[in-house]
Amino acid sequence: MTQTKYFQEWFSNPRRDVIAGMVVALALIPEAIAFSIIAGVDPKVGLYASFCIAVVISFVGGRAGMISAATGAMAVLLITLVRDHGLEYLLPVTILTGILQIAAGALKLGNLMRFVSRSVVTGFVNALAIIIFMSQLPQFYDQGLLMYAMVAAGLGIIYGLPLLTTAVPSPLVCIVVLTGVSMSLGWDATLNTVGDMGDLPSTLPVFLLPQVPLNFETLMIILPYAVSLAIVGLLESLMTATIVDDFTDTPSNKNQECAGQGVANIVSGFFGGMAGCAMIGQSVINVQSGGRGRLSTFAAGIILLILIVVMGDLVSQIPMAALVAVMIMVSIGTFSWSSIKNLRVHHRTSSIVMLVTVLVTVLSHNLAYGVGAGVLLSALFFAYKVSGQLDISSAFEVDKKERTYHIRGQLFFVSASTFGDAFDFREVLEKVTIDVSQAHFWDLSSINALDRVMLKFRREGTEVELYGMNEASQTLVLEVAKFDKPDAKLDTH
Amino acid sequence: MNILACTDGSLYSPSVYDHAAWAARQMGGASIHVLHMLNPHHEEPAKLNYSGSMGVGARTALLQELVTLEAARAKIAKKRGKAVLEDASTHLKEAGVQNVVADQWHGKLSDEIANYEADADLVVLGKRGNNADFEKGHLGTNLERVVRSCQHPVLVASRAFGRMNNFVLAFDGGSSAEKAVEYAAKETLLRGMHAYLLYVGSGNAKIEAALAKAEATLKQAGFEVTIEHRDGEPEKVIGDIVAQDYIDLLVMGAYGHSSIRQFIVGSTTSAMMRTVKIPVLLFR
Numbered sequence: 001m002t003q004t005k006y007f008q009e010w011f012s013n014p015r016r017d018v019i020a021g022m023v024v025a026l027a028l029i030p031e032a033i034a035f036s037i038i039a040g041v042d043p044k045v046g047l048y049a050s051f052c053i054a055v056v057i058s059f060v061g062g063r064a065g066m067i068s069a070a071t072g073a074m075a076v077l078l079i080t081l082v083r084d085h086g087l088e089y090l091l092p093v094t095i096l097t098g099i100l101q102i103a104a105g106a107l108k109l110g111n112l113m114r115f116v117s118r119s120v121v122t123g124f125v126n127a128l129a130i131i132i133f134m135s136q137l138p139q140f141y142d143q144g145l146l147m148y149a150m151v152a153a154g155l156g157i158i159y160g161l162p163l164l165t166t167a168v169p170s171p172l173v174c175i176v177v178l179t180g181v182s183m184s185l186g187w188d189a190t191l192n193t194v195g196d197m198g199d200l201p202s203t204l205p206v207f208l209l210p211q212v213p214l215n216f217e218t219l220m221i222i223l224p225y226a227v228s229l230a231i232v233g234l235l236e237s238l239m240t241a242t243i244v245d246d247f248t249d250t251p252s253n254k255n256q257e258c259a260g261q262g263v264a265n266i267v268s269g270f271f272g273g274m275a276g277c278a279m280i281g282q283s284v285i286n287v288q289s290g291g292r293g294r295l296s297t298f299a300a301g302i303i304l305l306i307l308i309v310v311m312g313d314l315v316s317q318i319p320m321a322a323l324v325a326v327m328i329m330v331s332i333g334t335f336s337w338s339s340i341k342n343l344r345v346h347h348r349t350s351s352i353v354m355l356v357t358v359l360v361t362v363l364s365h366n367l368a369y370g371v372g373a374g375v376l377l378s379a380l381f382f383a384y385k386v387s388g389q390l391d392i393s394s395a396f397e398v399d400k401k402e403r404t405y406h407i408r409g410q411l412f413f414v415s416a417s418t419f420g421d422a423f424d425f426r427e428v429l430e431k432v433t434i435d436v437s438q439a440h441f442w443d444l445s446s447i448n449a450l451d452r453v454m455l456k457f458r459r460e461g462t463e464v465e466l467y468g469m470n471e472a473s474q475t476l477v478l479e480v481a482k483f484d485k486p487d488a489k490l491d492t493h
Numbered sequence: 494m495n496i497l498a499c500t501d502g503s504l505y506s507p508s509v510y511d512h513a514a515w516a517a518r519q520m521g522g523a524s525i526h527v528l529h530m531l532n533p534h535h536e537e538p539a540k541l542n543y544s545g546s547m548g549v550g551a552r553t554a555l556l557q558e559l560v561t562l563e564a565a566r567a568k569i570a571k572k573r574g575k576a577v578l579e580d581a582s583t584h585l586k587e588a589g590v591q592n593v594v595a596d597q598w599h600g601k602l603s604d605e606i607a608n609y610e611a612d613a614d615l616v617v618l619g620k621r622g623n624n625a626d627f628e629k630g631h632l633g634t635n636l637e638r639v640v641r642s643c644q645h646p647v648l649v650a651s652r653a654f655g656r657m658n659n660f661v662l663a664f665d666g667g668s669s670a671e672k673a674v675e676y677a678a679k680e681t682l683l684r685g686m687h688a689y690l691l692y693v694g695s696g697n698a699k700i701e702a703a704l705a706k707a708e709a710t711l712k713q714a715g716f717e718v719t720i721e722h723r724d725g726e727p728e729k730v731i732g733d734i735v736a737q738d739y740i741d742l743l744v745m746g747a748y749g750h751s752s753i754r755q756f757i758v759g760s761t762t763s764a765m766m767r768t769v770k771i772p773v774l775l776f777r
Contacts, residue, residue: 005604016541023545162544169545246556249563284551290541333547 009064010294020291021299023169027282028054028069028304029315030171030323031132031330035075037197038135040082041090041274046070047308049094049273054301056264057278058294062256063241065248065292067282067300068264072132073232074275076365081225088211089222094269096219096226097233098262104234105259113238113254119350120374121239122339123357125280127370128236129335130362136324136331139192146191147321154178154325171326178322179314188317195316230262231368233277237261240278247287281330349381387414390439392422401430408438411446420449429462437468447481454483494523497613499602499639501529502577504652505619510581511654512772513617514588519682520614524592527581528609529574530602531567571597603638610643615682617648620766620773637763640747640775646676647747649766649773659687660742660774661721663731663765665694666703669746673776674707677744678714682774686742688716691734693727728761732768740771747775 028050036046050069057068081089104110116124140147154174161170182188212218241252257278265275286296308315343351353374361370390409397404411419434453441447450466457464469477477484498513500506510527517523548554578595585593598605602618610616618639640647660683664670677683688711692704704720711718723730735743747762766773 019543023543027545158546159548162542162546162548166542166544169543171545243552247559249559280552281547284547284555285545288547288551288555289543289545329546332549333551336552337550338553 016290017295020289025303058298062253098266100230101262110254127361150321237278412442413445441473
């Protein structure tokens, strides 16, 4: 990217970027706190991470105007790590995640995104929304009716206020009003507040080195987590980048974004934060509030830091109910509601892919598994569909003594057996011509099937002629086929 | 020979056409490619919503809203662009240019000029464009970036086309100034004009030699040459000299420094072009 383009990405839209950054910063707080608590770490880990990631990614990311911070998708992966191995492993995992992501960027793995189909993306987004929603449910535990009432009131403000005015952030009003009410009525004694969840930072983040033994054993503990985190982080970031690309009608550099996420995570790790990635919900809020440039992400990070350091005491008074309401709003906004309607319209296979992605994710709490299952399934469905593109017809020639088979379509492992079954070996013929001029042999299985057919005909004493094989298929035949070699024998397996 | 004339239908456009037509005549009947870019103004959201709240199906709703708003704008811009191009063709035909191609493309001129200037020998554009009012005192938003990415000489048109009897060549002994001298000697664009070779600063033997060589080159090509040697701040002196109304064109090297340096200290080229009222021919 040229320098001027980079400057432009920073400063083309400064006023709106800063305002949008402010709106986004407020939307970052609930998620950072809520997911720190879910991951079993202090809220300050999430808050510092959000600040570090947002600021770093604004410089090194590949998509201007996208918001990255500590996210739910990553936090749910950290639950077992923190529970089983302790907080000190969080930092090396975060750093290793960053290294893996930088490697992914350097190897241009961002291009692999095209294997993730539309249905898988929809499934991912829906699963994400469901995870965000479900992770709010424990907050209701043991809190009584007042909690439900507060959350309902919060949602009322969040959705009601924009009908009156879109000039003030309604989640902020929700937080302020609910905090005010709970403080003045003394409900903070019964209702959980942010302060009850752990300490808020009162200092700026400081640079630290991980306090774990640097040996192979440690690596074996952190590697599986880091791989999952790296994959989920990149998937969500690249999907969000595509969404922001669509919104702004401008391209982004996906591989730079991969590496940028890595750098952001490494920095976050060294400053005591946890791994994060791009956030679909907050990026949508950013675009909606007019944010387009890198400055918006930067402003969001800085304003977040100011809010938590300066307003730390007040922040700890916020009732969890207010944050739960905001997170429910994020989850509702993230969910692709049209996908439910589309279940009936879209082809059944794409609906199944979408649902499997959601199901696997929700059961495993790991978006990487969900996407893996979805990609695998869509590949299988595709292979099956293409295998249907095989048409075999035949006709007699010269007094029923010769027959020509016309093969048309794609031959590979799925369609190989259909191919083999299409020939009638009982017929007594002088000569068989197999016309493959409109067919393509893709792999070993298909060549093997062709082998079997050719050799079987020969065994019956029929002369076989293969006609019109294209060049690519021919290369494959030369490499692996047996029928064209002198000592041709049929494989027994 | 082919000239790329970039227009946006702003105040400077007729002058761009006139300059292009003049250059075409000078270059022995060059063809002119009139280019109009439809700028994507995505950085300026049409409608703002600071509510920070996401409704049901927020993504699709937001995308639809953006598409509808921008579609309306784009349609108007396209229509306007067509009119601009028609106007350009008429203007150029009237000015006696036979070979005119006019077309419009999506994108930013500054990002894409490299794609269009490849088959051009000269690029002509206005000193300011449509956004001039909005950034008074600054140069056209496109100009610097376009000049930076151009491989060919760029003729920056002033507000109105005037006579073209002489030019001042700002000579600093640098490679782009030498390139300018070579171009003047070899190509026909500046033929028949009186050349003022201007050097600003305390001279030394090296500069004197370079000046003499430049003078010889130009004289050999049939130019009448006057050498001017002044002391002082280059920007100011050049500005003062070309402000006298007998000078018709300023020829100079452009943007010798990196854009990082410029971001901090500013560029002589941009400062120059801000102050002078005559057309400027730039060499990179």
